[in-house]
Amino acid sequence: MVEKFLLRFLEEDIGNFDITTESIYRGEKARAVIVAKERGVLAGIDFAIKVFQLLGEVKVIESLKEGEEFSKGEEILVLEGSAEVLLKGERVALNLLQRLSGIATLTKEFVKALEGTKIKLLDTRKTTPGMRYFEKYAVRVGGGLNHRFGLYDMVLIKDNHKAIAGGIREAVRRVKESISPVYKIEVEVENLQELQEAIESGVDMVLLDNFKPEDVKRAVDIIKDRVLVEISGNINLSNIREYAIEGVNFISSGAITHSARWLDLSMRLSKVC
Numbered sequence: 502m503v504e505k506f507l508l509r510f511l512e513e514d515i516g517n518f519d520i521t522t523e524s525i526y527r528g529e530k531a532r533a534v535i536v537a538k539e540r541g542v543l544a545g546i547d548f549a550i551k552v553f554q555l556l557g558e559v560k561v562i563e564s565l566k567e568g569e570e571f572s573k574g575e576e577i578l579v580l581e582g583s584a585e586v587l588l589k590g591e592r593v594a595l596n597l598l599q600r601l602s603g604i605a606t607l608t609k610e611f612v613k614a615l616e617g618t619k620i621k622l623l624d625t626r627k628t629t630p631g632m633r634y635f636e637k638y639a640v641r642v643g644g645g646l647n648h649r650f651g652l653y654d655m656v657l658i659k660d661n662h663k664a665i666a667g668g669i670r671e672a673v674r675r676v677k678e679s680i681s682p683v684y685k686i687e688v689e690v691e692n693l694q695e696l697q698e699a700i701e702s703g704v705d706m707v708l709l710d711n712f713k714p715e716d717v718k719r720a721v722d723i724i725k726d727r728v729l730v731e732i733s734g735n736i737n738l739s740n741i742r743e744y745a746i747e748g749v750n751f752i753s754s755g756a757i758t759h760s761a762r763w764l765d766l767s768m769r770l771s772k773v774c
Contacts, residue, residue, distance in 0.1 A: 506634065507552055510593045522588045530773040531584035532562070533591070535577045535598065538765040542609050543569050543577060544642040545601035545635065549594040550578070557586035568605070568642050577766065581773060591768050600632070601639035604761040608643025611757055614738060618745045620752055623648040623731065627755035636758045648753055656686045657708070669695060673702040687731070696720055700727055708753070710734050714743045721748030 535549075543565050553559045559582035565571055577598070580587065611622050622645040628636045637647045649655035658672045666672035669688055676686055687706035688699040693716070699707050700723075709720055711734035724730060731751040732744055744752060 502634070503548065504551070504555070506631075507548065507555060507593070509631075510597075511552065511555065511590070514593050515589055519585075519589050522585055526585045526588075529584040530581065531587050531770050532773050533578075533580045533582075533587040533768055533770050535579075535595070535766055535768045537571045537573055537575050537577055538767060540570070540572050541602050541764045542605040542643055543567060543571055543598075543602055544605035544639040545597045546578060548597050548601070548635065550580075552594040552597070553580060553582065553586055553590040556590050557583050559583075559586060584770065584772070587768075587770060591770075595766055595768060597635065599763040599766050600761075601635055601642070602764045602766070604636055604639035604758055605643035606764060607761040608640050608645045608757045610738060611741060611754060612644035614741045615745055615752070620745055620749050621646050622757070623751050623753040624758055625733075625753055625755040626651070627759040629758075640757060643757070645757060646751075656680065656684055658686070658688045658704075660689060660691070660710075669698045670702050673699075673704060677703075693719060693723065696723060700724065704728060706731060708733055714746065717744060717746050717749065721746060724748065 544567065546564060546567050550561060559580045562579040562581055563576065564578050571577060608622065615622060624637055624640040624645055624647055626649070637650065640647060649657065656676055658669070658676065662672050663669055666675055673686060673688065685705040687708055688704045689708040689710050690696045690699050691710050696707060706729040709717055709730065709732045712720060712732060717732055721730065729750045730748060731753055732749055733753040736744055736752060736754055737756060741752065
């Protein structure tokens with residue numbers, strides 16, 4: 502699957518041919534050095550190497566390890582091979598490294614903010630179309646966990662589902678009537694009344710959506726460990742610790758994927774005699 506995606510990325514960038522490189526290239530060998538222009542957490546190094554390998558033979562001279570922290574000016578990856586291969590793969594490889602390392606770096610900051618608690622950080626489905634596999638992978642590199650990967654692997658009843666079914670009880674009833682009990686059922690609740698209704702409906706997990714910290718505490722007191730508890734909505738690095746409340750199992754954040762900044766990396770090429 503990964504190779505299929507990488508080939509698609511290369512096709513998008515190169516098309517039928519690289520008009521610049523193929524006009525200049527005369528069989529030269531080169532060394533490529535990818536350098537960090539700021540600090541971060543490395544994610545996607547194997548994908549980057551594979552990009553070049555799909556274009557031709559390259560030799561890995563040096564490489565940092567996945568998940569390793571790097572500093573400004575540090576060499577992340579050093580390759581040798583055909584200058585044509587290195588030039589054609591440069592942009593796709595850098596795009597992946599910059600995007601995924603940005604996600605891993607931000608995720609690690611969120612995870613560090615939860616240190617000393619039992620709460621796990623989850624991602625969401627707020628990912629770039631076509632990039633979900635890679636972006637959720639980067640979350641794991643940064644120390645977070647993946648929530649459902651898609652609509653097919655877990656039941657999550659949200660506000661629009663409740664509106665269609667006419668409420669939580671009816672939505673849960675329809676789900677239980679339709680699917681195997683192997684699937685866990687989570688319900689998003691917006692207030693304490695909905696929380697009580699969800700618990701009475703026999704769900705496995707509740708998502709407290711946009712609750713204030715004081716309301717989370719009230720909810721936890723009502724739940725009394727009967728279901729797993731996830732909280733989400735407007736949680737960021739500046740306030741996440743306020744939500745690290747005893748009885749909460751998970752905090753989910755769409756920001757770790759949709760708002761992660763690309764890290765600044767560059768690739769320098771030099772001719773090998």
